[in-house]
Amino acid sequence: MSFTEKQIAISSRIKEGKGFSVVVDGKKIVVFRYKGELFALRNSCPHQGALLSDGFAQNEQAVCLYHGWRFNLKDGAFDNNPILKIPTYAVYEKDGFVFLKIPDDFLTGDV
Ligand code: FES
DSSP, X not given: OOXXXXXXXXXXXXOBTBEEEEEETTEEEEEEEETTEEEEEESOOTTTOOOGGGSXXXXXXXXXXXXXXXXXXXXXXXXXXXXXXXOEEOEEEETTEEEEEEETTTTTSOO
């Protein structure tokens, strides 16, 4: 799978433990900073569609603020049933900016 990269934020805007919301090519993405590292996931809780960016990062999980569902920051797995996963994306920082690696099937696939 190949990727394109897109600058999505200034690094300082993404605070420890908080979610940062961004729309990339029409898809809602949330970026969390946890223990200094960045993680990007689809910004939609599969329970009732709330924005995960309203929640927070804790214990290596993204926590939905509305009913407390938790998803692994690395692979998007739901803690009560790891078969259920939300898409995750590669993200990195360089020179004070945050970049998302966008897979080729970003717009067509559920990734
Ligand atoms: S909408 Fe996320 S836990 Fe209910």
